[in-house]
Each structure stands twice: as C-alpha cells, then as structure tokens.
Amino acid sequence: MAHSIADLEALACLKAVQFALEIGLTRAVFEGDSAVIINALLHGAGSLASFGNILDDIRMHSSAFQFLDFVSVSYHCNFVADALAKKAKLVDGAQVWLHDLPSNIAPLVLRDVHCG
Incomplete structure (x- = not known):
C-alpha cells in the first residue's frame, strides 16, 4: 500500500518498466512529472525513502535494457x-x-x- 504520492509515482514507474520488458522493448525512455522519483533514479539516491525498495526493483529491471533513460517532464x-x-x-x-x-x-x- 502506497503511503505517499511519491510512493505511487515510484510504483507507476516500476509498472511501466515491467510492462516495457513484458512486451519486449530493449530501448526505452520513461517520462514522469515527479522530480523526486526521476532524480532518485538518475542519481542513485532514495534508498532510505519509503519508496526505496520500489526504486531498487526499478534499478534491477533496468539492467535488462540495452538503453534506458528517465526524464523529468513538467506536469x-x-x-x-x-x-x-x-x-x-x-x-x-x-x-x-x-x-x-x-x-x-x-x-x-x-x-x-x-x-x-
């Protein structure tokens, strides 16, 4: 159960990464409007946050891509x-x-x- 908006944003990102892998994508750019989540993924931060375990899952799945980027976009x-x-x-x-x-x-x- 998500405890915050950041938790939900991280979970949505995880689901997107998992789905991309399920349909066979090897190159992807994921956009999100949560600067907290995107910056944590880009800079390897956030491990102590409530969503840290979700970020770890995203990073684990990310290794399966040939190319992967996370981009912050304005809401x-x-x-x-x-x-x-x-x-x-x-x-x-x-x-x-x-x-x-x-x-x-x-x-x-x-x-x-x-x-x-």
Whole structure:
C-alpha cells in the first residue's frame, strides 16, 4: 500500500518498466512529472525513502535494457499521462494499445511533444 504520492509515482514507474520488458522493448525512455522519483533514479539516491525498495526493483529491471533513460517532464506538459489516468478510473481491468491510440488521446501526444 502506497503511503505517499511519491510512493505511487515510484510504483507507476516500476509498472511501466515491467510492462516495457513484458512486451519486449530493449530501448526505452520513461517520462514522469515527479522530480523526486526521476532524480532518485538518475542519481542513485532514495534508498532510505519509503519508496526505496520500489526504486531498487526499478534499478534491477533496468539492467535488462540495452538503453534506458528517465526524464523529468513538467506536469503542465504531461497531458497524455493525465488523460490516461482519468480514463483508467472509468475502465475495469487492463487495456493495452500497441499500435493505435484511442482517438481522444492521439491529439494530446502532439500537444505534449510541442509543450515547452
């Protein structure tokens, strides 16, 4: 059970890394708006934090990638993640889109790319 927003952000990152491996990705860039989590992953910090064990799991899985990067993005430039989180609240079970995005998400990708 997550105790803080940072715990939830770390858990979401772990799930994303695990999913990328499950679908066979070997090169990936993970974006997140939690500077605390991204900086901890980039600088090897956070082991004593409540989410330290989750970071350790992320680092363990990370070794399976040929290339991996973690990038901090502004919350205001993360429209896709926000829309997907809202969509997830309305859906039972899991949904995966490997080729085509839902029609209401696709335009947000361009918005995120051009945000700055």
